[in-house]
Amino acid sequence: MFFQFLICIFSWLTFASAAPPQTKLGCQSTCGDVSIPYPFGIGVGCYQNSELALECNKSFTPPRLLLGNIPVRNISLLSGTMTIAFLVSFNCYNKDGTSSGKFSQKMTLASLFTFSDTRNKLTAIGCDTYAVMSDGSGDIFQSGCISFCQNSDNVVEGSCSSIGCCQTAIPMGLKTLNVSLSSFYNHSNSWAYNPCSYAFLADSEQFKFSRSDLKNFTGIGPEIDNQISFLAVLDWVVGNETCEKAQTNLTSYACGDNSYCDDYHNTNGYRCTCPYGYEGNPYLANGCQGLCLRQGGLCKAKKVTTACIRPWWRWGWGILLLLFVAIAFWFYGKLKKRRALQRRQELFKRNGGLLLQQQISSGESNVEKTKIFVTEELEKATDNFNENRVLGRGGSGTVYKGMLPDGRIVAIKKSKLVDETQIGQFINELVILSEINHKNIVKVIGCCLETEVPLLVYEYVSRGTLSEHLHGKNFISSISWEDRLGICKEIAGALTYLHSSLSTPIFHRDVKSSNILLDENFKAKVSDFGISRSVPYEQTHLSTLVQGTFGYLDPEYFHSGQFTEKSDVYGFGVVLVELLTGQKPISNTRSEEEANLAMHFISSVKEDRVLQILETRIANEARKEEIQIVASLAKKCLKIVGKKRPTMKEVLIQLENLRVFQHQESLRLLTEE
Incomplete structure (x- = not known):
């Protein structure tokens, strides 16, 4: 397969000609400095779905591409993203602490669009600032961050860590977002160097905090109705169905020839992609163009890969190749198991396993009562961490309901992020809980330290949270x-x-x-x-x-x-x-x-x-x-x-x-x- 892939790459390098078209024939391909690839388009017949219809407003210089009333700065077929201008919420005060102006941004997206949870962060700027984001009603989710600084000298240039600037992640699948601001002291303690609070959704690849932003934040997006904006990123899909369902209706199915369908991870819907060895626009008929045919080979586009099969293969060579592949897979399986074992041992050490074993053997504390689980035990207990077993999600991770072999029902906490801070918090929680014995404090049962994300097992409490x-x-x-x-x-x-x-x-x-x-x-x-x-x-x-x-x-x-x-x-x-x-x-x-x-x-x-x-x-x-x-x-x-x-x-x-x-x-x- 790897050899075949190299042949496809070689043929592409040898015979590549002009880039395949990205826009439907006869349709506008750009607006100002922004390209417009199909399935997006301007005018009837130029877009695949009415939600993907765009407008080019030529009253601006240069002309401005709009999705509804939202300025669009970039559309990517490869990543399935759209960069837009997001209005900045602000809350400003006079020197006496009275309000001098405020604005709260509220945005609801069409069904094919979602705020990107991987690219965006809620960002707030100010020295007496708390920013809140939520869905439309505030019932599904609510979060925010707080920024505080006693004077401008405390602010670190380029650092957004709650001193003059703060950021927090947004949840997956978000289609409605409200952003508002408030303060504790109406900026009365910081007015000279920071009279305003600002909050906005920011593309993390575009944002860099500057101390000068405290005095006069200007954003980097286009000005909209005399208000500043910043660049944010939307994920988009071409249809709301799964690939399996979309392919049952070829009339509305959006993927062109030689392309394959991909289910989208962030919400319901699908996208189209050109396979390896092909390039072009997967949403156009014959938009994905493969170049292996020019060498006299046969290109077969499958769901995930493309294999270039040359006609000079013979049965004998094929049998030898199959035998070689079988032996290679056997060795690969052995090597994979050995590496997996080594990796689990490395993770166990990294996650504090040796220290925990030492504490257990020394008997110096209640830690000796803590059981160390292996990965397979907790995977079986939670049906491989099935989404149906989720009890709750929080800032530090996800909690699953599980059943141990002895029939005990337990709660298993899986940390949200894989970094040293999260691992430190996990070990900290384990050590603290092992030392605590109180009827109104949840009891720790054990842990698993041989996974990328450490796991904590504690008693299951049946009625959920007070919240x-x-x-x-x-x-x-x-x-x-x-x-x-x-x-x-x-x-x-x-x-x-x-x-x-x-x-x-x-x-x-x-x-x-x-x-x-x-x-x-x-x-x-x-x-x-x-x-x-x-x-x-x-x-x-x-x-x-x-x-x-x-x-x-x-x-x-x-x-x-x-x-x-x-x-x-x-x-x-x-x-x-x-x-x-x-x-x-x-x-x-x-x-x-x-x-x-x-x-x-x-x-x-x-x-x-x-x-x-x-x-x-x-x-x-x-x-x-x-x-x-x-x-x-x-x-x-x-x-x-x-x-x-x-x-x-x-x-x-x-x-x-x-x-x-x-x-x-x-x-x-x-x-x-």
Whole structure:
């Protein structure tokens, strides 16, 4: 096969002539400096699908190619991408902190287009900035990033790591995107060198941050209605069906002769590709042109490769070749198994396996109870990590449901990225969980270290996350007031244990409702210790990179870069407010003033409007005194200045006092009856 491929390449180099056409005959091939390959086109009959119809607006100099009202800068058949201009969202302030202008970008794509998750990143610029992106309703996904800097001298030229600039990945399959901005201090502390926040979707190959962007960001895309833009990338398909289904209807099937069909990974749909040995436009009839025929050979286009078969082959040579190939494959199989074993051993060492074995053999800690699984065990437990087994996806990875040979149901966490940071977080989580023994903290069962992405196996908790029950459409108001108070106390107890009961305190650093699991009795278990830290008493943890989840992060942590136990208290305060209101920490469906739940709650307490923002079930079930006690506690946890916040131990005591109050009230009511 390799020899045949070389013949095809040689023939292409020898006989290549003028490049095959990219546009339908008689159709416009360019607009300004942008080429227009079919299946895109301008005018009836020049495009394959109405969603791929383009317009050339000649009122601009040079003329501007448009998809609807979106400027197009490049179309690639090879990668299946389109580079577009994406309007930059901004939020600017006057020196006194009043608004001087703002804009939030909202874009919905046609069915054949998707925002590229491999090329784009949500990017924000500013020194008092938090950017939020979500789908149209905010129900499917919501994420963002925060950028902070005390002065322009702290900003590193070219670095986008949350000091003056921040970035975060976007999910696969995204077709609707809302981008909005807000700030903590209305840029009052940074106005002289940074009066505005900016947020946009950026092609990661095009973006490079500059310190000058803080004062006057100009973007690199074309100006649209006097607003700046940046270049973003869309993935596109030629049809919404799978290849198998599309090929059943040859009338609408978009792939030309000598081309093959490819299912698209990011969403439903397919693309067309010229096979090896061919070049041209796979969407045009006879668009893929092979050159092996010019040597007198026979070119057969298959789905994946093209083989150039010369007529001088004879049966004898063919039998010898087949024998040689069979022997070669046997040796290759042996070599492949040996390399696979070596690779697994290398990964085991890289992922800390030798250190873990040493800890197990020494018996110095609870790590000896941790089982080391082999890859095949966890693949079998999860049906090869079948998508149907996914329990949830988060910033640090994906969690699968699995069943071990002894019948135990477990949750298996697979890290999202393969880099040293993720591996370090995984080992950190394993070590921390192995040392913890608390009924309200998820138990670790074992791990697998011989894979590219390390795996953590822990106990399965049946009812999912607290976030799902508070915000999921199928679970809204599923938790009673009594159970919510119990959940509060259990979370506080777990965090108090981490902060106060261990020889070296542990800061969780990512306290949020999606990291609280619920069992069949609605008992809470704190999970996901991927970015937790063990910190000696009387010390705080100084971070070079702010980590955590948007909406739960302590503003003081942004300002100082120091994470303390009081920062966990802030996250717990946000969870308290979620339990009272049933609302998400960040939401684009609320007004800009109410988008941040913690800020909205604090202003509601000050204005004595707490009862107006309660979830309906809570308003009906809870006593007014109970609401006042919990609301007051949440307000204390959310104080901006960390030193004024209570410790988790003090929070737990107040929640236990609330239980005593409930008991006394119940006795009083019984006595009155």
